[in-house]
Amino acid sequence: MTEAITHLKVPMEEQRLCLGPDGSVAHVSHVLATIGGRWKLPILFRLFAQPAWRPSQLLRDIDGISQKMLTQHLRDLEADGLIARHDFGEQPPHVEYTLTDAGRDLMPALMAVRDFARRHQS
Amino acid sequence: MTEAITHLKVPMEEQRLCLGPDGSVAHVSHVLATIGGRWKLPILFRLFAQPAWRPSQLLRDIDGISQKMLTQHLRDLEADGLIARHDFGEQPPHVEYTLTDAGRDLMPALMAVRDFARRHQS
DNA sequence: CAGCATCCCTCTGGATACTG
DNA sequence: CAGTATCCAGAGGGATGCTG
Secondary structure (H helix, E strand, O other): OOOOOOOOOOOHHHHHHHOOOOOHHHHHHHHHHHOOOOOHHHHHHHHHHOOOEOHHHHHHHOOOOOHHHHHHHHHHHHHOOOEEEEEOOOOOOOEEEEEOHHHHHHHHHHHHHHHHHHHOOO | OOOOOOOOOOOHHHHHHHOOOOOHHHHHHHHHHHOOOOOHHHHHHHHHHOOOEOHHHHHHHOOOOOHHHHHHHHHHHHHOOOEEEEEOOOOOOOEEEEEOHHHHHHHHHHHHHHHHHHHOOO
C-alpha cells in the first residue's frame, strides 16, 4: 500500500445524518449505554427467550452475577423502558420481569449485531 | 397488573441460540466491547461518511478527543479488524485510516440500532 | 505530523452483610 | 423472596509533556 487513497465524495446529507449532536453517533451511543452493563445482555436475552422471569430465577440462571448487580441492572433497564417490573404484592414477595414493546423491538437490532459477529467470527 | 403472567413456551433451540458460552449473548457482547470505547463510534462513523482520514483530521474534527485516546482507539479498532492503517512512509509522516470490509459490514447493524433509537426517541 | 509516557481521577462492578 | 447498604479494587479515560 504505497498509493494515495482516493477520497470518494460523500454527500453532505450523509455526513449530517451520521455526525453532529443528534446524529447517528448520538443515537447509537445512547442505546449502547443502556445495554452496556456487564450483565444487561444476559438479562435481556433471557427475557426474550422466555417471557417472564423472577429475580431469583435470573440470579440462579446467570452464572456469576451478584444480587446487587442484578437488582441494579433491572432498575436501569426498567428506567430505560426496555423491561417492565410486575409486583404481585404477595407474601412472600412475588415479582416478575418482562420485556416491554421497546425491549422486544430492540432484539432484531441486536440480532443484526450477532449476525455480523457470526459472519466475521475469528 | 394483578394476574399471573403466562409463561409461553419457547423452543429449546431458541434458548441455546441465545444463551450459553457461544450464543448470541457472547457474540453481541464481543462486538459491543470492540466498539464500546468513548470515541470509537465517532471514529467509525467518520470513516464511513468519508473513506480516508488522517489522524490530525480526526483530532481536529472530533470535539473533545485527546491525542492519547485517538491513537489508543485507532490501535484497538485496527487490532479488532474494523479499520486499516495505511502508512505512506513519507517525511513528514503521512498516515491514513480506512474502514476494512468487516468495518463496512458492521455499519448496517449499527444503523439498525440507530433506527431503533429513532423509533423510541424520548 | 504521528505517536508515546506519566500522573491522576472517576465510575463500574465484585464481596459481604443486613432488612422487610 | 426481593431488595438495600457499605467497602474496595481495577479498568477507562482526561491532562500534560516529550520524541522521531
